[in-house]
Amino acid sequence: MGESLRTYKVVTYGCQMNVHDSERLSGLLEDAGYVKADQGGDPDLVVFNTCAVRENADNKLYGNLGQLAPAKAARKGMQIAVGGCLAQKDRATIVQKAPWVDVVFGTHNIGHLPALLERARIEQQAQVEILESLETFPSTLPTRRESAYAAWVAISVGCNNTCTFCIVPALRGKEEDRRPGDVLAEVEALVGEGVIEVTLLGQNVNAYGSDLGDREAFSKLLRACGQVEGLERVRFTSPHPRDFTDDVIAAMAETPNVMHQLHMPMQSGSDTVLRAMKRSYRQDRFLGIIEKVRAAMPDAAISTDIIVGFPGETEEDFEQTLHAVRQARFTNAFTFQYSKRPGTPAAEMPDQIPKAVVQERYERLVALQEEISWEENKKQVGRTLEILVAEGEGKKDNRTDRLSGRAPDNRLVHFERPAAPVRPGDVVTVEITYAAPHHLLAEGPTLGVRRTRAGDAWERRTAAPAAKPAGVMLGLPTVGVPVLSAPATEGGCCSTD
Numbered sequence: 001m002g003e004s005l006r007t008y009k010v011v012t013y014g015c016q017m018n019v020h021d022s023e024r025l026s027g028l029l030e031d032a033g034y035v036k037a038d039q040g041g042d043p044d045l046v047v048f049n050t051c052a053v054r055e056n057a058d059n060k061l062y063g064n065l066g067q068l069a070p071a072k073a074a075r076k077g078m079q080i081a082v083g084g085c086l087a088q089k090d091r092a093t094i095v096q097k098a099p100w101v102d103v104v105f106g107t108h109n110i111g112h113l114p115a116l117l118e119r120a121r122i123e124q125q126a127q128v129e130i131l132e133s134l135e136t137f138p139s140t141l142p143t144r145r146e147s148a149y150a151a152w153v154a155i156s157v158g159c160n161n162t163c164t165f166c167i168v169p170a171l172r173g174k175e176e177d178r179r180p181g182d183v184l185a186e187v188e189a190l191v192g193e194g195v196i197e198v199t200l201l202g203q204n205v206n207a208y209g210s211d212l213g214d215r216e217a218f219s220k221l222l223r224a225c226g227q228v229e230g231l232e233r234v235r236f237t238s239p240h241p242r243d244f245t246d247d248v249i250a251a252m253a254e255t256p257n258v259m260h261q262l263h264m265p266m267q268s269g270s271d272t273v274l275r276a277m278k279r280s281y282r283q284d285r286f287l288g289i290i291e292k293v294r295a296a297m298p299d300a301a302i303s304t305d306i307i308v309g310f311p312g313e314t315e316e317d318f319e320q321t322l323h324a325v326r327q328a329r330f331t332n333a334f335t336f337q338y339s340k341r342p343g344t345p346a347a348e349m350p351d352q353i354p355k356a357v358v359q360e361r362y363e364r365l366v367a368l369q370e371e372i373s374w375e376e377n378k379k380q381v382g383r384t385l386e387i388l389v390a391e392g393e394g395k396k397d398n399r400t401d402r403l404s405g406r407a408p409d410n411r412l413v414h415f416e417r418p419a420a421p422v423r424p425g426d427v428v429t430v431e432i433t434y435a436a437p438h439h440l441l442a443e444g445p446t447l448g449v450r451r452t453r454a455g456d457a458w459e460r461r462t463a464a465p466a467a468k469p470a471g472v473m474l475g476l477p478t479v480g481v482p483v484l485s486a487p488a489t490e491g492g493c494c495s496t497d
Contacts, residue, residue: 006044007037011064014051016201016237017172018084020152022049023145025083025110032114042071045079045117050086052167053341057086065098072100079103079117083110085171088130089343095126106130107172148461149388149425149454150197150233151190155183155221159203160210161240164278164345165307165338168203175204177211180221187228194457196425197233197388198225206239206248218243219251226255230453232427233388233408234258238265238305241281244289253296260297261410264289265305269324270317273310276349283324290328301331301376301409308365309338309358311349318361325368331376331411332438333369337362370437377435380411384431384447387413391424391458403428412439418446425454 008029012022025047026036037043046068050061065080072078081103082094088106095101102120105113108131116127145151158173159166187198200221202208209217225234234257239248241264252258264286268274271282293300306321325333337358340347387405394404394414402414403422415430422428427450430442 006034007041008034008045008047009037009043010047010049012049013057013060014049014053014085016152016199017154017157017203018049018051020154020201021084021107021110022047023152025049025113028111028114042075044075044077045081047081047083047113050082050084052085052089052171052343058090061086061094062097065101069098069100077121079120081105081113081117083107083113085168088171089167091130092128095128099126102126104128104130147391148194148457149452150199151195152201153183153186153190153198154178154201155205155208156202156211160207161204161242161280162278164276164349165310165341167341167343170343172203175202175207175211177208177217179212180217180224183221184224184228187225187231191228191230194425194453194460196231196452196454197235198231200225200234200236202236202238204238204240204243205236206245207243215245216247219245219247222248222251222258223255226257228257231257235261235410237263239263240265241279241286241289246292249289249292249296252293259408259410260300261302261408262293262300263303263305266324266328267305267307268310268313268317269321270313271320273313273317273321276312277307277310277346283320287324287327299409301411302328303332303334304328304330305334305336306365307336307338308362309353311338311346311353312351313353313361318365322365322368325365325372329372329376330369331409332373333365335362335365335369374435374437377411377437377440379435380407380432380440381435382432384429385413385442387415387428387430387442389422389424389426389428389455407440413442414439415442415446416444418449420446420449422446422449423451423455423458425456425458426450426452 010022010025012018029045030036034045048061048064051057061082068080072080079102080100082101083105085107087094087104091104094104103113103116103126105116109129112129116129120127156175156177158175159169160175161169190198206218208221209215222234225231234255239262244264252260266286267277267279269283274282290302293302308318338353385407387407389403389405393412394402397404397414400414401417403417404412404414405428407413413430413432415428418428428446429448430446431444432440433443434441
């Protein structure tokens with residue numbers, strides 16, 4: 001096989017930042033002459049972009065590496081690379097445990113991957129390169145976006161917080177902000193390509209500006225996104241309550257294309273547990289923010305992350321979490337049983353909670369939140385909503401002959417397939433007829449179909465053979481703020497950790 005036809009596959013674990021980094025890795029590889037492997041094909045290169053937030057993250061990686069060892073031995077020239085947070089943490093240990101790995105690279109030097117692969121091929125030995133600080137802001141790298149109609153835009157990397165359950169600051173470094181002009185130039189370029197929804201992404205997104213010396217930089221950025229012609233939906237993830245100021249609430253309420261949807265990790269409703277977590281707010285402060293958001297935007301959909309069973313959590317502490325959930329009335333909550341993360345202060349704390357106690361509390365919390373989610377979703381029945389049609393969001397769509405997409409507040413809506421042709425990226429108007437805890441149904445006829453530039457972009461992409469994208473293109477695999485999965489946040493780190 002010629003060098004220009006080497007195929008690759010990127011396997012991603014973890015959070016939105018990792019998904020976004022994988023798009024950059026794909027872009028770098030395609031820029032270097034690789035082509036994406038077909039589904040089910042045998043790639044010449046497999047890249048694992050790892051996550052370190054789960055207690056058994058290393059077991060999962062080494063299990064997958066072990067399964068690849070026979071294929072590597074049988075295929076001359078095949079290469080394996082490991083990057084991301086676990087690579088940043090474990091470094092040379094990976095090559096010691098899996099000597100058939102060709103390249104290990106960290107979170108600060110993803111741009112070096114093609115050169116490291118070439119060096120490993122020439123020298124016939126593993127290349128391990130881990131940098132301690134960011135060399136180039138990742139958004140300057142070529143990126144292969146997964147979506148034609150919705151995109152991630154990273155506005156910062158790293159985090160300055162010291163939450164005791166989180167290892168991310170140690171692996172991704174201190175916060176570094178992009179200049180607002182660079183962010184807006186990227187947003188405008190994306191809109192020029194057909195994107196109509198952008199999600200601003202940061203480890204602690206609303207701390208944006210701390211590196212620039214401007215406390216209101218984030219709210220200014222939201223308002224500036226409102227001036228981008230053709231940009232219909234703006235979201236962001238994930239903010240921290242400590243930095244969630246009134247100017248951000250005002251910018252959300254007053255900027256028409258900023259969606260009335262907020263994902264803000266609470267983690268616990270107990271002041272004692274929040275103190276042990278080194279979260280710099282208390283229950284009253286958190287609920288006060290929710291109250292202000294709802295006063296400014298009564299239709300706001302608010303979701304959160306919650307950890308159950310943090311070391312030292314008492315039944316009284318847990319009851320405080322249940323109280324906060326009842327008061328906040330989250331649209332949904334991503335709930336996680338605490339698990340030790342090697343390298344974090346919480347892993348060494350006394351009073352680790354027995355698994356059986358954690359499980360019982362977790363089930364009570366899930367039951368309460370399911371009840372609230374269903375009640376809140378039922379309030380949507382009878383409403384007429386504009387749905388941005390998605391690709392791959394409805395797992396039963398083929399069987400039910402429905403399509404799926406996201407409402408402005410990011411609720412998932414399944415709707416009857418309209419008579420008029422509709423493409424991912426187009427917008428349909430429907431009336432909600434039924435609510436479940438995690439989705440809405442529109443079972444009647446579609447009230448309207450609006451063909452969009454985003455739908456045109458999707459059509460061009462699917463009609464044309466895959467080509468190397470030009471310039472810096474960023475994106476996300478699904479419409480709207482992606483559903484956060486347990487692998488991304490198990491143990492309850494911030495949702496982008």
